[in-house]
Amino acid sequence: MNKTTITAVAFMAIMAFFPFLVDSAWLSIGITFLVFAVVAFSQDIILGRAGIFNMGHAIFFGMGAYTTAILNVHFGMEIIYTLPFAIIIPVIFSILLAGPIIHLRGDYLLVATIGFNIIFEQVLSNDVFGLTGGPNGIFGIDVVRVFGYELFSDTSIYYIAFGLLLITLLIIRNLDNSKYGRALYYINKNEIAAKSMGINISYYKLFAFALGAAIAGAAGAVFAIQYSAVSPESFNFMQSVMFFAIVLVGGSASLPGIIIGTFVMFVLPELFTEFKESRYLIFGAAMVLTMILRPNGVWPAKFGNIPKFLKKKVAKQEEVK
Amino acid sequence: MEYVLEIENVSKFFHGLVAIDDLTIKVKPGQIYGIIGPNGAGKTTLFNCVTGIYTPEKGTIKYKGEDITGMQPHKIAQRGVLRTFQNIRLFKEMSVAENIIAGTHTKSKQKWYHSIVHTSAYKKDELKNWQKVEEIMEFFGLSKYADTPAGDLSYGNQRKIEMARALAADPEILILDEPAAGLNENETIELTNIILKIKKMGLGIMMIEHDMEMVMKLTDYITVINFGKEISQGLPEFVQDDPRVIEAYIGTDDEEDE
Numbered sequence: 286m287n288k289t290t291i292t293a294v295a296f297m298a299i300m301a302f303f304p305f306l307v308d309s310a311w312l313s314i315g316i317t318f319l320v321f322a323v324v325a326f327s328q329d330i331i332l333g334r335a336g337i338f339n340m341g342h343a344i345f346f347g348m349g350a351y352t353t354a355i356l357n358v359h360f361g362m363e364i365i366y367t368l369p370f371a372i373i374i375p376v377i378f379s380i381l382l383a384g385p386i387i388h389l390r391g392d393y394l395l396v397a398t399i400g401f402n403i404i405f406e407q408v409l410s411n412d413v414f415g416l417t418g419g420p421n422g423i424f425g426i427d428v429v430r431v432f433g434y435e436l437f438s439d440t441s442i443y444y445i446a447f448g449l450l451l452i453t454l455l456i457i458r459n460l461d462n463s464k465y466g467r468a469l470y471y472i473n474k475n476e477i478a479a480k481s482m483g484i485n486i487s488y489y490k491l492f493a494f495a496l497g498a499a500i501a502g503a504a505g506a507v508f509a510i511q512y513s514a515v516s517p518e519s520f521n522f523m524q525s526v527m528f529f530a531i532v533l534v535g536g537s538a539s540l541p542g543i544i545i546g547t548f549v550m551f552v553l554p555e556l557f558t559e560f561k562e563s564r565y566l567i568f569g570a571a572m573v574l575t576m577i578l579r580p581n582g583v584w585p586a587k588f589g590n591i592p593k594f595l596k597k598k599v600a601k602q603e604e605v606k
Numbered sequence: 607m608e609y610v611l612e613i614e615n616v617s618k619f620f621h622g623l624v625a626i627d628d629l630t631i632k633v634k635p636g637q638i639y640g641i642i643g644p645n646g647a648g649k650t651t652l653f654n655c656v657t658g659i660y661t662p663e664k665g666t667i668k669y670k671g672e673d674i675t676g677m678q679p680h681k682i683a684q685r686g687v688l689r690t691f692q693n694i695r696l697f698k699e700m701s702v703a704e705n706i707i708a709g710t711h712t713k714s715k716q717k718w719y720h721s722i723v724h725t726s727a728y729k730k731d732e733l734k735n736w737q738k739v740e741e742i743m744e745f746f747g748l749s750k751y752a753d754t755p756a757g758d759l760s761y762g763n764q765r766k767i768e769m770a771r772a773l774a775a776d777p778e779i780l781i782l783d784e785p786a787a788g789l790n791e792n793e794t795i796e797l798t799n800i801i802l803k804i805k806k807m808g809l810g811i812m813m814i815e816h817d818m819e820m821v822m823k824l825t826d827y828i829t830v831i832n833f834g835k836e837i838s839q840g841l842p843e844f845v846q847d848d849p850r851v852i853e854a855y856i857g858t859d860d861e862e863d864e
Contacts, residue, residue: 456722463728464714464735465721471708474697481657481695483683483712483775492718589701589753592736598749 292541300447304440312439314555319446320508322547323453327500328528330457333537334466335493336473338391341398342528344405345375345498347520349505351409354423354515355416364429364510371506372499379498380491387487402522409517422516426509446507453500454540461590469493534575536582545583610635610810611656611779616665618655625651627834628665633779633810638801640825640842641814644855648834649814650692653781657689658682669779684712688777690768692784698757702748703739705756705767709774710735738774746770746800762793766800773804780804782813786820798823822846830854
């Protein structure tokens with residue numbers, strides 16, 4: 286086992302036993318960390334892998350959260366049955382919203398997605414169709430019931446979030462080892478070369494958006510369960526900026542990078558609460574310094590993800606030398 | 607079918623200026639077709655028209671009898687028209703093997719859900735893709751660099767990777783834009799031999815090249831372009847001695863002298 290594997294296993298072990306090691310305040314921070322890590326990983330599919338400057342990722346996160354909240358509070362649907370909707374609705378909207386702008390160059394697309402995020406926030410705070418509850422959002426979301434059990438404790442919510450993180454990591458691993466995942470990298474690294482190899486750029490970019498939105502939507506549902514409430518300011522433009530920054534500060538398409546990024550952006554501020562607003566000064570400075578000193582992120586991604594039988598050949602040839 | 611690629615009376619303008627003017631070029635399977643001419647003659651523009659990066663204003667381009675004029679680049683590539691670039695375009699941070707497997711994209715049968723769940727159909731397809739990469743790397747002598755980032759290798763090897771990537775797509779026409787540019791003498795000889803081996807596979811090759819020694823050795827037929835117009839075409843020996851060609855190459859020097 287190499288160093289990275291050992292670090293990963295140790296990290297997963299700590300995360301698995303985390304609820305037994307900490308008090309309730311920390312447990313709640315732990316849940317937030319897991320949920321935001323999942324959202325950051327989903328943004329990493331769009332921004333880190335496909336290289337799309339999506340500055341509106343909070344939309345899909347928020348759509349998942351609001352879908353669960355609306356279906357549960359207004360329509361009395363069990364939380365567990367709202368989950369498929371919290372995934373599918375963001376996917377449909379990601380395709381409808383990104384479709385018309387997918388051909389735009391990076392900076393233009395970025396401005397367009399900011400526009401979408403502002404509209405989304407306005408829709409939520411203006412109580413459109415009387416469903417979103419206005420600026421205060423929606424309260425009183427039910428507990429999760431599975432096979433007659435009520436999962437209301439923070440510990441059970443923690444494990445729901447942890448399960449979602451594991452599923453997300455599994456999907457990303459499978460994505461990276463597939464034709465679709467590689468196509469996203471090719472588009473990011475050299476669009477003209479990708480086109481010339483027969484890759485339909487718009488199709489794969491939309492695929493990245495849809496997959497990212499699906500995962501973010503699922504995370505949104507868990508977020509709604511955790512707080513049993515949702516409100517517009519959790520999904521505003523500033524949140525999208527945070528998800529964007531996590532990917533670039535941590536390292537695009539790098540699993541440890543995204544974990545570090547989420548930790549720095551969401552967990553560290555909780556550790557320094559006594560410094561109040563001045564802590565953001567430090568994070569602002571940290572973001573600037575990272576971009577200057579490590580433009581590829583704190584922990585940049587490594588390529589060379591090839592099958593063993595090809596690696597063996599490399600080793601053999603080196604022996605001959 | 608006699609021709610694999612038929613370029614007929616193709617013209618391309620940029621802001622009213624003629625970049626290529628009424629060119630007709632027909633490439634047969636198993637043939638190496640050379641396009642030569644002074645800098646700025648419109649050679650790369652022609653290649654960009656064939657591969658869909660530009661849409662020509664006039665004329666038609668047919669691939670195996672099918673009209674591909676103005677089609678999107680990925681659709682043309684999916685049909686079997688693959689290319690390399692004058693200024694190498696690799697996925698530099700990715701390993702050599704990851705670059706070459708890009709060529710298997712069009713033939714791979716993986717669906718969107720295979721990126722989420724790895725079924726047995728996925729495993730079969732993925733293994734096939736990597737075996738193709740293995741075979742191609744062997745052919746180009748690149749096996750030892752399989753996990754090296756493509757951008758870390760020498761210019762000569764990068765040119766080989768680009769060609770390997772295109773070849774992994776099993777093209778029926780291969781378009782090479784100055785394959786020997788920036789290579790030293792040994793690398794050029796090595797590349798010449800590789801291109802001859804590719805030719806034996808039976809595909810049509812179209813290439814732009816300035817290294818005349820290489821052109822004479824490789825090509826079966828040549829079109830000479832100057833200011834977007836065809837000034838000569840024929841067998842290499844004929845073109846080499848054609849006064850119009852000599853004038854095009856040397857004539858510009860005379861004007862500079864005046």
